[in-house]
Amino acid sequence: MLYSLPELEDADLTVLAEIEDMRDRLRLHLRTPRRWEGQLRRNLTARAIAGSNTIEGYAASVSDVEDIMVGEAPIEASDTVAVEIEGYRQAMTYIQRLAEAGEDFAYSKGLLNALHFMMQGHHLAKRPGWWRAGPVYVTSAEDPTIAAYTAPDADLVPVLTGELVEWLDEGDLDAPGLVRASMAHLNLVAIHPWSDGNGRMSRALHTLVLAREGIMAPEFSSIEEWLGRARNTYRYYDVLGEVGGPAWTPERGTLRWVRFCLRAHHQQAQSVERQVNSTREVWTALDAAIEQRGWPDRMLYALYPAAMGNRLRRATYQADAELSEQQAQRDIRELVRVGWLAAKGEAQGRYYLAGPDLPEEITRGVREPRPLRDPYA
Numbered sequence: 001m002l003y004s005l006p007e008l009e010d011a012d013l014t015v016l017a018e019i020e021d022m023r024d025r026l027r028l029h030l031r032t033p034r035r036w037e038g039q040l041r042r043n044l045t046a047r048a049i050a051g052s053n054t055i056e057g058y059a060a061s062v063s064d065v066e067d068i069m070v071g072e073a074p075i076e077a078s079d080t081v082a083v084e085i086e087g088y089r090q091a092m093t094y095i096q097r098l099a100e101a102g103e104d105f106a107y108s109k110g111l112l113n114a115l116h117f118m119m120q121g122h123h124l125a126k127r128p129g130w131w132r133a134g135p136v137y138v139t140s141a142e143d144p145t146i147a148a149y150t151a152p153d154a155d156l157v158p159v160l161t162g163e164l165v166e167w168l169d170e171g172d173l174d175a176p177g178l179v180r181a182s183m184a185h186l187n188l189v190a191i192h193p194w195s196d197g198n199g200r201m202s203r204a205l206h207t208l209v210l211a212r213e214g215i216m217a218p219e220f221s222s223i224e225e226w227l228g229r230a231r232n233t234y235r236y237y238d239v240l241g242e243v244g245g246p247a248w249t250p251e252r253g254t255l256r257w258v259r260f261c262l263r264a265h266h267q268q269a270q271s272v273e274r275q276v277n278s279t280r281e282v283w284t285a286l287d288a289a290i291e292q293r294g295w296p297d298r299m300l301y302a303l304y305p306a307a308m309g310n311r312l313r314r315a316t317y318q319a320d321a322e323l324s325e326q327q328a329q330r331d332i333r334e335l336v337r338v339g340w341l342a343a344k345g346e347a348q349g350r351y352y353l354a355g356p357d358l359p360e361e362i363t364r365g366v367r368e369p370r371p372l373r374d375p376y377a
Contacts, residue, residue: 002163002187003244005172005179006255015262015375016176022269026220029276036283039304039320042066044219044272045096049088051228052203055236058084063311063351065089070316075349083122091118091204096218099211107168109161112193115204120197131157132195148241151192152248160191168209177213181206182261186254190244203227206261220272223264235260259376266375278366282307285362298323299331306341306354307363313351 008016030037046065053060058081064074068085077085094115098105117129127133131154138149152160164187172180189202203224210221227236243257286303290296301320305312318328332352335341339357343350354363 001250002160002167003183003190003250003252003254005175005183006253006258008176008179008255008258011376012255012259012262015259015266016178018375019178019262019266019269022266022273023215023220026269026273026276029280030220034280034283035300036279036304039301040276040279041217041219042069043308043310044222044225044275045069045092048207048219048222048224049085049092051225052200053081053084053088054228055203055233056084056199060085066310066316067313070313070319072313072315073348075345075351087119087122088200088204091115092207092218094118095204095208095211098208099218101212105212107165109158109165112161112165112188112201112205115208116194116197116201119200119204120194123196126196127194128197131161131193134195136192136195136198138192148246149190149192149244150247151190156248157191157193161188161193164188164191177210177215178262178265179258180213181209182258183254184209185261186240186244186257189240190248190250221265223261223268226264226268226271232264263374263376267372270372274370279304279308282362282366285359289359289362295334296331299335302331302335302352303340303358306352307358308366309354309363311344311351311353312341 043062043066046062046069049069050060050062050065060068060074060077060081064077064082065085067074068077068082069089074082074085113129113131120126120128122128134154136151137147138151139145139147164184167187168184172183185202185206188205189198192198194201203222207218207222207224211218215221226232239257239260243252243254245252283300283304286300286307287297290299290303298321302312302317305316312332314325314328314332317323317332318325321328321331323331332341336343336352336355339355341352341358342355343352345351
């Protein structure tokens with residue numbers, strides 16, 4: 001027996017409808033391929049990876065995660081954190097591929113273990129890709145000697161994961177995809193099949209279910225960035241504890257958990273919609289400014305990250321614009337010379353931010369703080 005879907009109420013159906021409206025608008029924006037879409041998708045993926053790993057104590061900036069994604073050494077993250085980020089990146093890349101898999105796709109215990117190995121393969125002593133062999137506890141943040149949650153006995157793990165896989169393939173298929181994804185997340189984290197990495201795997205499964213439901217590409221549907229914000233992380237653990245109970249008790253009600261996840265999806269959709277709109281506006285403004293200057297339009301790929309408040313690495317620009325190293329260096333030198341980019345760091349740690357002379361009208365709306373609406377308020 002697994003934790004089961006709750007009966008949704010009118011308020012929940014309203015929130016689901018609002019999320020779908022936002023996703024419809026995003027689909028409309030993304031229907032025609034845009035030159036900026038690749039950089040936007042990479043940034044959203046980096047935000048999800050950073051958020052999920054921050055929850056587990058492996059904090060890295062979004063810029064560092066983007067560097068790792070394109071094969072660059074991070075500037076700030078330690079080697080320990082970089083290895084964790086790279087493992088999660090591999091799993092997320094595979095999930096992005098599985099989103100486009102055909103009808104032959106099926107969930108399996110082997111798939112779950114393979115994703116776990118991608119994430120945790122650098123911890124061989126922790127049996128990555130294998131079910132845990134003994135008991136596991138989620139300890140209290142205030143006192144590690146107190147078990148906030150005790151997972152099912154190890155000999156039940158193969159049975160429970162098998163039941164979960166069967167449900168993923170065949171159970172509650174008429175339920176909203178966001179609700180199914182939320183329940184997959186809850187059940188996997190409650191089973192706690194591995195000795196480590198259960199939280200990240202459960203969040204990754206949440207994203208995979210959404211991707212396979214065809215709701216949106218994984219980059220646009222993940223709530224991991226939202227969960228990684230400190231205040232939301234505390235709520236996440238609180239709700240998991242209240243709904244899941246102190247031990248495996250699948251007869252407990254799950255409506256509060258589903259509502260927590262729907263709120264997360266609603267607010268993350270607000271954030272993504274805002275970022276898509278900002279990206280389109282900034283790219284259009286940069287395009288006009290570059291044309292007015294008589295510069296080659298490839299310089300958009302260098303200026304866009306800086307205008308969005310992120311950093312630029314030479315190798316990233318070289319790859320995005322498909323340039324030689326010499327071309328990339330010349331372009332960046334010119335942008336630094338006119339003050340549209342500002343150089344920071346030295347040698348291999350050199351990077352670039354928005355310069356003092358980058359026109360303010362291009363970046364004015366990017367950093368303007370705006371609240372997120374609580375759909376259940």
